[in-house]
Amino acid sequence: MDKKTNHIFGPVPSRRLGYSLGLDIIPMKSCTQNCVYCQLGLDAPTTETLSDFVDIDEVVAELKNKLKSCDRIDYITLSGSGEPTLHSKLGELIEKIKSICDIPVAVITNGSLLWNKKVAAALSKADVILPSLDAGDEETFKDINRPNSNISFDKFVQGMIDFSASYNGKIWLEIFLIKNRNTSDEQIEKMISIIDKINPDKIQLNTAVRPTVEEGVEMVSSSELERIAKKIARGAEVIADFSKKNLTSSNADIETNILEMVKRHPCSADDIVATLGIEKAEVESITERLCANGKLVGKKRSNATFFSIPVDNLK
Ligand code: SF4
Numbered sequence: 039m040d041k042k043t044n045h046i047f048g049p050v051p052s053r054r055l056g057y058s059l060g061l062d063i064i065p066m067k068s069c070t071q072n073c074v075y076c077q078l079g080l081d082a083p084t085t086e087t088l089s090d091f092v093d094i095d096e097v098v099a100e101l102k103n104k105l106k107s108c109d110r111i112d113y114i115t116l117s118g119s120g121e122p123t124l125h126s127k128l129g130e131l132i133e134k135i136k137s138i139c140d141i142p143v144a145v146i147t148n149g150s151l152l153w154n155k156k157v158a159a160a161l162s163k164a165d166v167i168l169p170s171l172d173a174g175d176e177e178t179f180k181d182i183n184r185p186n187s188n189i190s191f192d193k194f195v196q197g198m199i200d201f202s203a204s205y206n207g208k209i210w211l212e213i214f215l216i217k218n219r220n221t222s223d224e225q226i227e228k229m230i231s232i233i234d235k236i237n238p239d240k241i242q243l244n245t246a247v248r249p250t251v252e253e254g255v256e257m258v259s260s261s262e263l264e265r266i267a268k269k270i271a272r273g274a275e276v277i278a279d280f281s282k283k284n285l286t287s288s289n290a291d292i293e294t295n296i297l298e299m300v301k302r303h304p305c306s307a308d309d310i311v312a313t314l315g316i317e318k319a320e321v322e323s324i325t326e327r328l329c330a331n332g333k334l335v336g337k338k339r340s341n342a343t344f345f346s347i348p349v350d351n352l353k
Pocket of ligand 1: 069070071072073075076077078119120121148
């Protein structure tokens, strides 16, 4: 069983990164954006100020310990309950990870701070970065990603283009498509002209297969995604996992799925993340609520908390 720590989760099987060991280095929810499709809630103010959120030596010590008990890790993935490039010591952290193992380091980022020289220098140490591009112009960028007021679309895009020109690692660009918001031919064509300047190694199309916190974020059908992938060409692939669509059709259903899972045997948050494909932060928020309501009980064992149904509720 995986050993749960404060900053590490997994390894979890991931569609894009194989067995990915996640390092959560950002507190809930510190981000440069407030995307309409965000699963981490919508109330937090945006920021572009870098900060020393968590002690990187603590993270590295936890990682060292974790590596002793893992058979397979394809990537060590820096992410978080927000935007990982907001961590002011990201570059130092990547260097330290590389000094203790040979596993490639990936960073999942919204890409909105690549114009910042310090962030670009930090990311240049990673083996692969997975940035996002969900818009072809300022208006759509503001509609979907709702960035901090100091980040214009031109600044965001130019940052990504300049970074890619000197980066030696891989860039896997994710495009999150929302029905009637960024799927018009005009938007796709605008995005294609930006993509050609970034020249990413992969282009991966995603959509809202699971319900979002915000209403009105409509999923794009599988056939429409395939049509858009063909239009983009350049090796674009669909990564949306439609098998998750019926698994969790509402927040209430996610709760039901968790309760069903733990009824069979106690599960840790990492088990739930791996099975339901839900963000760790979301699992933590739901399990906390279920525990407060008396529907779940958490018991610590070997540094992980295992959730189960209270015995009285099973009678
Ligand atoms: S970039 Fe990610 S964490 Fe930030 S608001 Fe968008 S979806 Fe949420």
